[in-house]
Amino acid sequence: MSALLSLRDIWVEYGDKIVLERVDLDIEAGSFVSIIGPSGAGKSSLLRVVLGQEVPTRGTILLDGEPLAPECGPDRGVVFQRYSVFPHLSALRNTIFGLECAKAPLAARLFGGARRAAAAEAEEMLRSVGLDDALHLYPAQMSGGMQQRLAIAQALIKRPRILLLDEPFGALDPGIRADMHALITRLWRDYALTIIMVTHDIREAFTLGTRVLTLDKRRHDPHAPHRFGATAVYDLPLLRRTEPAASEEAADETSPQDDKEAIGNG
Amino acid sequence: MRWVNRHARRGDRIFLGAVPILLLVLLYLFLAAQRHAANPMDKILPLPASMADAMAALLFQADQLTGQFVFWADTLASLQRLGIGLGIATLSALVVGLLLGVLPPVRATFGPLLTVVAVIPPIALLPILFIALGLGETAKVALIVIGVAPVMMRDIAAHVAALPREQIVKAQTLGASSWQIMIRVALPQAMPRLLHAMRLALGPAWVFLISAEAIASDVGLGYRIFLVRRYLSMDVIIPYVAWIAILAILMDGALTLASRRAFPWAHGAGH
Numbered sequence: 001m002s003a004l005l006s007l008r009d010i011w012v013e014y015g016d017k018i019v020l021e022r023v024d025l026d027i028e029a030g031s032f033v034s035i036i037g038p039s040g041a042g043k044s045s046l047l048r049v050v051l052g053q054e055v056p057t058r059g060t061i062l063l064d065g066e067p068l069a070p071e072c073g074p075d076r077g078v079v080f081q082r083y084s085v086f087p088h089l090s091a092l093r094n095t096i097f098g099l100e101c102a103k104a105p106l107a108a109r110l111f112g113g114a115r116r117a118a119a120a121e122a123e124e125m126l127r128s129v130g131l132d133d134a135l136h137l138y139p140a141q142m143s144g145g146m147q148q149r150l151a152i153a154q155a156l157i158k159r160p161r162i163l164l165l166d167e168p169f170g171a172l173d174p175g176i177r178a179d180m181h182a183l184i185t186r187l188w189r190d191y192a193l194t195i196i197m198v199t200h201d202i203r204e205a206f207t208l209g210t211r212v213l214t215l216d217k218r219r220h221d222p223h224a225p226h227r228f229g230a231t232a233v234y235d236l237p238l239l240r241r242t243e244p245a246a247s248e249e250a251a252d253e254t255s256p257q258d259d260k261e262a263i264g265n266g
Numbered sequence: 267m268r269w270v271n272r273h274a275r276r277g278d279r280i281f282l283g284a285v286p287i288l289l290l291v292l293l294y295l296f297l298a299a300q301r302h303a304a305n306p307m308d309k310i311l312p313l314p315a316s317m318a319d320a321m322a323a324l325l326f327q328a329d330q331l332t333g334q335f336v337f338w339a340d341t342l343a344s345l346q347r348l349g350i351g352l353g354i355a356t357l358s359a360l361v362v363g364l365l366l367g368v369l370p371p372v373r374a375t376f377g378p379l380l381t382v383v384a385v386i387p388p389i390a391l392l393p394i395l396f397i398a399l400g401l402g403e404t405a406k407v408a409l410i411v412i413g414v415a416p417v418m419m420r421d422i423a424a425h426v427a428a429l430p431r432e433q434i435v436k437a438q439t440l441g442a443s444s445w446q447i448m449i450r451v452a453l454p455q456a457m458p459r460l461l462h463a464m465r466l467a468l469g470p471a472w473v474f475l476i477s478a479e480a481i482a483s484d485v486g487l488g489y490r491i492f493l494v495r496r497y498l499s500m501d502v503i504i505p506y507v508a509w510i511a512i513l514a515i516l517m518d519g520a521l522t523l524a525s526r527r528a529f530p531w532a533h534g535a536g537h
Contacts, residue, residue, distance in 0.1 A: 053435050072438035083430035086437075088454040088531050097450065098440035108446040138531040151436075158440055 003062075004029040004194055005050065005162060010059035011229065012045050019045045021229035023059070025213070027162075032188055032195045034209030036202055041215040041230040043198045047166050050196060051078055063161065074098070077155030081167040084151035085139045091150050092135040095122035098158045122157060128190070129153045129183060145176040149183065156191060165197040169204065181208060212236045312501035320501040336490070340506075344475060344487040345513070347403065351410025352471050356464055358411075359418035364456060366419070367426025368448045377423075384416035389477060396482060406478035413474040414467040418460075425459045426452045458532035461525040465518050472514060 003026035012020040019042040027033055035043050048054040050061065052072040061068045063075060078084070085094050099118040100110050110118050126132055129149040139147050148168055155163060165184075169177045185208065188195055199205050205212050214234035221227055274282055298311040312320075324337040332339075366373045366380070392409055399405040429452065437447045479488030487510055494502045526533050 051435065051439070053431075072435055074439060074441035076439055078436060078439050080432040080436070083432035084436050086433060086451060086455075088529070097437075097442075100450075101437075101441040101443070101446050105443065105446070108442070108450045140531060140534060154436075155439065160439070 003027060004064065006062040006065075007050075008060045008062070010046075010049060010056045010061070012042065012049060012054070013057040013229070017226040018229035020049075020056075020215075021231055023231050025232065027194065027196065029194050030192055032193075032208055032210045033197070034205035034212045035196065035198045035215060036200070036205045036212060037215035037230065039200075041217070043215055044166060046215065047164055047196065047198050050162070051076055051164050074102070074158045075161045076164060077158055077160030077162070078164045078166065079148065079151045079155055079168045081170050085147055085154060087139050090136045090138055091126060091131055091142070092119065092122055094139070094150055095126055095154050095157055098154060102158075122153075125153045125157045126150075128187070129156075143176075145172050145180060148172065148180060152184070152187065156187065156193075159191075161194065163193050163195045165195060165199075167199055168197065170200060177204075184208065206238065210238055212238065309498045309500055312504070317501045317505050320499065321505045324502065339485055340487045340490050341509070341513075343485045344479065347406050347478075347486070348410065348471055348475050351407045351475070352414065352464065352467065354407070355411045355415035355418055355467065355471075356460060358415050359422050359463065360453075360456065360460055362419040363422025363426055363460075364448055364452055366423035367429075367456070368452050369444065373423070373427070380416060380419055380423075384420055388413035388474060392478065392481065401482040406475065406483070409478045410471050410474045414471050417470075418463045418467055421463045421466075422456055422460060426456050429455060454529075455532075458525050458529040461521050461529075465521045468514060468517055468521075472510065476510075 005025075005027040007023055007025040010020060010023040011018070023046065035046065037043050045054065049056050052068060052070060055070045072078075086097065089097065096110070096115075096118050099121065100108050103114060103118070104110055109115075123132065123135065126135060129152055131146060131149050131153065134142060134146060137146075139150065142150065151168075168184075169180050172180060181204065184195070187193060197205075197208065212234070213232045214236075215230045216233045217228050217230050218233060219228045294311070295314075298308075298313050301308040301311050302313060321337065325335065328334060329336050329339075362376075362380070366377060388409060391412055392405075395405040395408050395412070399408055433451060434447060437451050442450065475486075476488030476491070479486040480492040483489040487506055491503050491506050
């Protein structure tokens with residue numbers, strides 16, 4: 001199995017509160033994985049673990065078979081719901097930033113020809129997310145949808161192996177959200193991206209994803225609810241994407257479904 | 267209409283703001299005239315004419331001993347001390363604030379020390395400064411630096427540490443190192459806050475300047491005020507205080523303007 005990203009027996013605990021337990025996942029290159037689940041089921045924790053922002057209490061994460069360093073790196077791009085762009089930089093400079101970091105370790109700025117080349121690349125990327133007439137706007141001058149487009153362009157210019165989206169469209173109007181769905185689908189195809197997206201919106205998860213993961217607690221102890229963590233209770237590969245109606249027939253559970261097994265009630 | 271909804275128009279606001287100031291000036295003139303009616307030689311509440319006479323001597327006539335124009339020499343000396351002190355404090359606040367704000371190990375190591383230094387009343391250190399650094403310019407500048415720098419450092423460090431975690435993570439996913447995050451993400455966003463901290467530090471900086479000058483100096487605005495106090499020269503003290511107020515307002519305005527010009531993104535650009 002040629003998994004791009006492998007999670008092996010991941011546990012995340014905060015103190016004695018167990019958030020995630022026994023998470024085993026293989027994510028193949030080119031897939032679009034949606035993660036859904038109730039609030040507090042560890043969706044964002046899982047994303048932070050993959051991102052390297054958080055170190056799992058137990059378990060290993062392999063990217064291309066190599067263990068991941070326990071910090072963020074340019075091989076994993078990210079778009080958060082908010083605060084993903086730098087408010088003090090224009091759209092163009094926000095996008096160039098990633099190139100500058102790689103090519104100018106000390107000054108973190110490019111000059112002359114190198115700068116023009118980077119600017120051209122950034123403009124190309126901004127054009128592909130539809131921001132070609134907002135190159136010199138600051139984020140504060142942009143709408144929420146434009147800011148998310150910018151955040152995506154900024155991440156994609158580093159050509160990350162995996163793009164992580166943490167409720168990226170949660171704060172947007174429904175109309176804008178539909179535009180963004182079309183955009184992310186097009187980018188996913190054009191750039192052959194591997195995407196992991198956390199969302200609250202089940203419809204969005206099934207519309208966009210090629211695979212939907214549901215995180216929830218398998219077991220529940222009413223006396224100590226924090227002692228059992230969540231894991232992937234459903235893992236649904238979707239055969240025909242962009243057709244939400246087809247998702248039901250494609251929904252065969254590959255993982256055992258012994259969810260919600262209440263334990264010990266005296 | 268409720269009072270919370272009554273917004274004055276721009277022209278009205280200037281008028282409204284001017285009224286209390288004018289009333290205070292009128293009150294002063296009334297009281298001064300009253301005292302002068304009773305005693306034409308009164309020194310406690312001088313009339314504008316005598317203030318103008320006293321200041322003209324300081325402004326336009328060279329001092330017979332030193333050959334200097336006293337008012338300008340005082341202003342220059344005070345501004346120089348204030349500028350150097352505030353400059354050093356600002357620069358160190360930026361460097362220390364960035365290091366503490368961005369790098370958790372540095373914060374853990376030096377954060378408590380900074381807190382301890384910040385709670386020491388600077389005036390209590392003035393004797394130590396005079397003993398250690400002598401009575402010259404260094405001690406006065408050092409008092410200003412010690413007085414305002416710790417507060418500014420803590421402010422900048424807290425501001426940088428409060429930058430959204432998402433931004434720092436995003437910068438790392440774009441390949442930024444700690445150094446690059448410091449100079450490209452934290453530094454630019456700390457700058458408007460730094461100018462704001464300077465504005466807030468101006469008040470304490472003047473206090474420490476006047477204190478240092480009052481205790482040991484031979485030139486300066488604070489020195490002059492405390493010197494002529496011996497002769498009850500309210501006709502010099504009042505214009506000097508007004509001049510200090512004008513200088514402080516000008517500096518505050520200049521800093522606000524500089525922040526708006528240099529960092530439009532921090533002031534709701536384009537909205």
